[in-house]
Amino acid sequence: MxxxxxxxxxxxxxxxxxxxxxxxxxxxxxxxxxxxxxxxxxxxxLHQVPTEQQLVVVDLDHSSLSRRLIRHADASAKISVIGQVTSISQAQKWIESGRAHGLLVIPQGFRRDLLLGKGVTLSYGGDASYFLIYSAVAEGLVTAGMDAGKHVQLLGMLAKGQAPKQANLSLNSVKINSVPAFNPSLxxxxxxxxxxxxxxxxxxxxxxxxxxxxxxxxxxxxxxxxxxxxxxxxxxxxxxxxxxxxxxxxxxxxxxxxxxxxxxxxxxxxxxxxxxxxxxxxxxxxxxxxxxxxxxxxxxxxxxxxxxxxxxxxxxxxxxxxxxxxxxxxxxxxxxxxxxxxxxxxxxxxxxxxxxxxxxxxxxxxxxxxxxxxxxxxxxxxxxxxxx
Known part of the structure; x- marks a missing residue:
């Protein structure tokens, strides 16, 4: 049975x-x-990591340092600067239409305030509908901003008579070693x-x-x-x-x-x-x-x-x-x-x-x-x- x-x-x-x-x-x-x-x-x-995200810049300072910051941002593997506009509203329209994925706003007096040792606020944003695209824009702009800040600090140290080699060591005394925990390729x-x-x-x-x-x-x-x-x-x-x-x-x-x-x-x-x-x-x-x-x-x-x-x-x-x-x-x-x-x-x-x-x-x-x-x-x- x-x-x-x-x-x-x-x-x-x-x-x-x-x-x-x-x-x-x-x-x-x-x-x-x-x-x-x-x-x-x-x-x-399959391309895995988002690169060359289109960025529009609002440069209200028009100084040598602001132009240097824009060049640094464009040189980043994460970002490609595709143009400059005169206002934030114009930059937002570029993002809303899909022409750009992020924006960078350089405030007026950017170079002057940095050389005087004052705090400066860089404004940046991106299309948060895709978090990896937004992350790429933010990471690229943070890196470019830090490079600009280091450049100003180096100029200040050299002006005070510090040796170039020692000044470079002081700027790079702390290095960040970022290791992704759950997504190794990001x-x-x-x-x-x-x-x-x-x-x-x-x-x-x-x-x-x-x-x-x-x-x-x-x-x-x-x-x-x-x-x-x-x-x-x-x-x-x-x-x-x-x-x-x-x-x-x-x-x-x-x-x-x-x-x-x-x-x-x-x-x-x-x-x-x-x-x-x-x-x-x-x-x-x-x-x-x-x-x-x-x-x-x-x-x-x-x-x-x-x-x-x-x-x-x-x-x-x-x-x-x-x-x-x-x-x-x-x-x-x-x-x-x-x-x-x-x-x-x-x-x-x-x-x-x-x-x-x-x-x-x-x-x-x-x-x-x-x-x-x-x-x-x-x-x-x-x-x-x-x-x-």
């Missing part, structure tokens, strides 16, 4: 795998989508790709399970010859076999190929991915019970892809998202999975610190498994009633 039961379950899993591969829409979404997105999404970020790829790949796995898995279920409820097939519990377990098992390969491809090969920082061991990553894939599979089956048209799961899930990405917290600060949305998003498996994976795999967090999110994923699996079981039971029962 046990042997027959096991064999029937294995046959069910094989039938599910055949149905997935034979369905062109599902095959293209799963196999084509995962491979295509592994190249498409990281492509815009680039887009290491910042965006890890979370984005998990979101791709989440969305394609939901779409695949959604299309498969929605297209079966009104038709006859092997899914009517098994119990709802067997169907849910068999479907989860079939998709898990496929997505274990996809996950290994993303977290293994793609992370290596795109030089993404990896801090966690393979065993911990596998342990983390298990409840994520299980909960997402169960959620997809439960979602499929809401539809009887094959096109609807794809349309709905594509619409919610962007909101899920923002509430996940890796591309947009959670502090800027309404609190109710953050609480509601906790029932989406991708949200705790992405943040926990970033902490564990990219930041080197201990397992105990991500344990609450890991337990949350198991709780979501239990919740969606029960919903899937209930939904499949209702669908199969209604299908039997319609045919009888």
């Amino acid at each position: 046990i042997s027959n039961s096991m064999m029937s379950f294995l046959q069910l899993v094989l039938a599910e795998l055949k149905a997935i591969v034979a369905d062109k829409a599902i095959a293209v979404t799963l196999f084509g989508g995962v491979l295509f997105y592994s190249v498409l999404y990281p492509l815009p970020y 680039g887009y790829t290491s910042y965006v790709v890890p979370g984005l790949f998990l979101l791709i796995l989440h969305q394609t898995l939901l779409i695949g399970t959604g299309i498969l279920g929605a297209g079966q409820w009104r038709r006859k097939g092997y899914w009517r010859d098994v119990s709802p519990l067997q169907l849910v377990c068999g479907r989860i098992s079939a998709f898990m076999l496929i997505y274990l390969f996809f996950s290994s491809f993303y977290v293994g090969f793609c992370f290596y190929w795109y030089q993404v920082s990896v801090q966690a061991s393979l065993s911990l990553v596998a342990l983390w991915m298990l409840p994520f894939l299980l909960s997402t599979s169960a959620a997809g089956i439960a979602l499929s019970c809401l539809f009887v048209r094959r096109d609807l799961p794809t349309q709905v899930l594509l619409l919610v892809s962007m909101p899920i990405m923002f509430v996940s917290g890796f591309v947009w600060p959670l502090a800027l998202i309404p609190e109710p949305l953050i609480w509601l998003s906790q029932v989406i498996p991708a949200v705790p999975a992405i943040m926990g994976m970033l902490e564990l795999n990219q930041m080197g967090a201990s397992w105990s610190s991500v344990m609450p999110k890991w337990l949350q994923l198991w709780a979501l699996f239990a919740l969606f498994f029960m919903l899937a079981w209930y939904g499949v039971t209702r669908r199969l029962k209604s299908a039997v009633d319609e045919t009888s």
Whole structure:
């Protein structure tokens, strides 16, 4: 009896795998989508570090020192000075139109005040819609401003009769050695790709399970010859076999190929991915019970892809998202999975610190498994009633 039961379950899993591969829409979404997105999404970020950001200057001093500051800024690898305007309002219009990404305002009396030893305030800003672009503008201008300040200090030391060599040593007595902790390249790829790949796995898995279920409820097939519990377990098992390969491809090969920082061991990553894939599979089956048209799961899930990405917290600060949305998003498996994976795999967090999110994923699996079981039971029962 046990042997027959096991064999029937294995046959069910094989039938599910055949149905997935034979369905062109599902095959293209799963196999084509995962491979295509592994190249498409990281492509815009391959240059890694933003350089030569366009800067507009408002020079109200028109002195030799202000011109020197502008030359230093233009010489920076981060900045390219594309023009000068006469007012801040004009500079803001350049930024709003996309013509420039940042501005520098040199106040009137800049050279005079520095030579007199007075404090001088340089004003600079940038397009904060893209934090790495803003960071590049700010870093380049801070470096240029420090160079200008050192030049004035050197002139003062030489005027007081200090030897040039000793003056240079005094100016460079303290050196900053900046070592990035979680993003060694300071680039887009290491910042965006890890979370984005998990979101791709989440969305394609939901779409695949959604299309498969929605297209079966009104038709006859092997899914009517098994119990709802067997169907849910068999479907989860079939998709898990496929997505274990996809996950290994993303977290293994793609992370290596795109030089993404990896801090966690393979065993911990596998342990983390298990409840994520299980909960997402169960959620997809439960979602499929809401539809009887094959096109609807794809349309709905594509619409919610962007909101899920923002509430996940890796591309947009959670502090800027309404609190109710953050609480509601906790029932989406991708949200705790992405943040926990970033902490564990990219930041080197201990397992105990991500344990609450890991337990949350198991709780979501239990919740969606029960919903899937209930939904499949209702669908199969209604299908039997319609045919009888």
